[in-house]
Amino acid sequence: xxxxxxxxxxxxxxxxxxxxxxxxxxxxxxxxxxxxxxxxxxxxxxxxxxxxxxxxxxxxxxxxxxxxxxxxxxxxxxx
Amino acid sequence: xxxxxxxxxxxxxxxxxxxxxxxxxxxxxxxxxxxxxxxxxxxxxxxxxxxxxxxxxxxxxxxxxxxxxxxxxxxxxxxxxxxxxxxxxxxxxxxxxxxxxxxxxxxxxxxxxxxxxxxxxxxxxxxxxxxxxxxxxxxxxxxxxxxxxxxxxxxxxxxxxxxxxxxxxxxxxxxxxxxxxxxxxxxxxxxxxxxxxxxxxxxxxxxxxxxxxxxxxxxxxxxxxxxxxxxxxxxxxxxxxxxxxxxxxxxxxxxxxxxxxxxxxxxxxxxxxxxxxxxxxxxxxxxxxxxxxxxxxxxxxxxxxxxxxxxxxxxxxxxxxxxxxxxxxxxxxxxxxxxxxxxxxxxxxxxxxxxxxxxxxxxxxxxxxxxxxxxxxxxxxxxxxxxxxxxxxxxxxxxxxxxxxxxxxxxxxxxxxxxxxxxxxxxxxxxxxxxxxxxxxxxxxxxxxxxxxxxxxxxxxxxxxxxxxxxxxxxxxxxxxxxxxxxxxxxxxxxxxxxxxxxxxxxxxxxxxxxxxxxxxxxxxxxxxxxxxxxxxxxxxxxxxxxxxxxxxxxxxxxxxxxxxxxxxxxxxxxxxxxxxxxxxxxxxxxxxxxxxxxxxxxxxxxxxxxxxxxx
Numbered sequence: 001x002x003x004x005x006x007x008x009x010x011x012x013x014x015x016x017x018x019x020x021x022x023x024x025x026x027x028x029x030x031x032x033x034x035x036x037x038x039x040x041x042x043x044x045x046x047x048x049x050x051x052x053x054x055x056x057x058x059x060x061x062x063x064x065x066x067x068x069x070x071x072x073x074x075x076x077x078x079x
Numbered sequence: 080x081x082x083x084x085x086x087x088x089x090x091x092x093x094x095x096x097x098x099x100x101x102x103x104x105x106x107x108x109x110x111x112x113x114x115x116x117x118x119x120x121x122x123x124x125x126x127x128x129x130x131x132x133x134x135x136x137x138x139x140x141x142x143x144x145x146x147x148x149x150x151x152x153x154x155x156x157x158x159x160x161x162x163x164x165x166x167x168x169x170x171x172x173x174x175x176x177x178x179x180x181x182x183x184x185x186x187x188x189x190x191x192x193x194x195x196x197x198x199x200x201x202x203x204x205x206x207x208x209x210x211x212x213x214x215x216x217x218x219x220x221x222x223x224x225x226x227x228x229x230x231x232x233x234x235x236x237x238x239x240x241x242x243x244x245x246x247x248x249x250x251x252x253x254x255x256x257x258x259x260x261x262x263x264x265x266x267x268x269x270x271x272x273x274x275x276x277x278x279x280x281x282x283x284x285x286x287x288x289x290x291x292x293x294x295x296x297x298x299x300x301x302x303x304x305x306x307x308x309x310x311x312x313x314x315x316x317x318x319x320x321x322x323x324x325x326x327x328x329x330x331x332x333x334x335x336x337x338x339x340x341x342x343x344x345x346x347x348x349x350x351x352x353x354x355x356x357x358x359x360x361x362x363x364x365x366x367x368x369x370x371x372x373x374x375x376x377x378x379x380x381x382x383x384x385x386x387x388x389x390x391x392x393x394x395x396x397x398x399x400x401x402x403x404x405x406x407x408x409x410x411x412x413x414x415x416x417x418x419x420x421x422x423x424x425x426x427x428x429x430x431x432x433x434x435x436x437x438x439x440x441x442x443x444x445x446x447x448x449x450x451x452x453x454x455x456x457x458x459x460x461x462x463x464x465x466x467x468x469x470x471x472x473x474x475x476x477x478x479x480x481x482x483x484x485x486x487x488x489x490x491x492x493x494x495x496x497x498x499x500x501x502x503x504x505x506x507x508x509x510x511x512x513x514x515x516x517x518x519x520x521x522x523x524x525x526x527x528x529x530x531x532x533x534x535x536x537x538x539x540x541x542x543x544x545x546x547x548x549x550x551x552x553x554x555x556x557x558x559x560x561x562x563x564x565x566x567x568x569x570x571x572x573x574x575x576x577x578x579x580x581x582x583x584x585x586x587x588x589x590x591x592x593x594x595x596x597x598x599x600x601x602x603x604x605x606x607x608x609x610x611x612x613x614x615x616x617x618x619x620x621x622x623x624x625x626x627x628x629x630x631x632x633x634x635x636x637x638x639x640x641x642x643x644x645x646x647x648x649x650x651x652x653x654x655x656x657x658x659x660x661x662x663x664x665x666x667x668x669x670x671x672x673x674x675x676x677x678x679x680x681x682x683x684x685x686x687x688x689x690x691x692x693x694x695x
Contacts (some may be wrong), residue, residue, distance in 0.1 A: 035308070
């Protein structure tokens, strides 16, 4: 799965995501979207994220890190 | 399944094909991001495509907390039922205002179904669980329903109180007076009682569903703290299934007939190979599962689902099991029709649909053989198919599929199989008769037409929700909406019942008529398919014309709105002597000057017009 496939349905963005994207650069990345990202990763990994991980999910890089920690292989954006 | 490929297909193939493609995608277990994407696409579909009009359902939801995690699951669960949801979610914290203000967005959305969840965040409040607060909680909750009912006559679903994992008194919870579990049960009992007393309001049973959904933490989950989403996703999914079932019932998409295979379905083994004595039906495992499956099927029949036997077998061998095995719960007479032969099952199902006068979309198939299921899915995609081969899985599916759920179970539902048996007897008599009129006269058909009476309301609402083929306008009404029309002096609500020498069919026709000056305008005219072909529809219309004429009306106006199912009614008004008038939008209108010609009522039918109460 690519990062676009994971995040774009949630963030509702038209253009591909960049590695540097985060809550500040994408205005649809609000707390609701963050919850949906948590739920998506939990769905795919079958594991529950810790509270620290949940709070950290505010950038593409962090999403990739958390996914990797839970065994979910996500293809990062081309840099 | 790559959802992006799917969405591209959906863009280029509009209408039913995209619906089926999306349903197929759903069955293949999409990961959440794909589900979200598909749900968003489908939300847009409902608004964009006119060809889904019949399949769209407008739903408004309001809660004391955030229900935003309902949006996608509900869109997808509706899709599973072949429906496109157009949803409105009241803003956070605005429920009380939205349901009380007649010009609110909640009501401006023109919902067909309103979902209220005033207790979703109940356990987040620090409310003591006492006898007084049971009454106070249920009274306050019901006040929301009453307030909404003042402005909204449609279907209201009230989500009740689901249990919480937190028990301040631990294992003494049930021992103490009004522990939390008892408190929730007491509140819910009071709400259920209120719903039973109020037409058009139903419990959305979160307490039951929380027990069913297997959620690890229905009351203590992360999203509750992250975003004021008090209902856990697992429970939301179950609630969405339930809401979708109510919507399907409201829109007339409940399934009506269960076609069942015999070998390895009704009993274990193959009667042609194992013999009558060898098939598994005893009280031990696994025969006891088949017996339990038969009990489940019999319960469906008791609530009005028609059973059809569909088996590849020698017919005599198959019926012998029914005759000789005392463990059989189902009897031969329980089946409204049967096809037991070696023909392919798709052809047999088509024949059953014709014989029972039902559309294929009314059928559900229960068959252990995946090859047969695949064939039916390919050839007859309208048929809902239980995906299980294992009898235990079949039993689970049948117990929870909600395919057959309707908003009411009436006396006529219980008569249905008897009605099909009568149809068979009539058919035999017709085959023996040389003269059609002589045959029809010999049936001694009696049609009664009644107006503005309350006892028939549940059945009338059910008929508007279920009847698709002989339905001139396919408008759906709830009990409370019809009840309002009965009390409205500008409307007349007609019903029609029919009996003959073979069966009492009960109430089988509905006409809702708006009075506009000296014209009676038929907003709805429908007849159950089980009485078609005997002139009952003309007798019913004739009875209404008589009533209208005696009430001072000078003309009747008929309306026809084409749907995917009602082509057979297109010429009905013309055949009854009406003349075509101007069309407007989808509606085509027809007019008839009163009094109607005497021959509108077939001479072989005895018509009784019940006196109507005066409306002041």
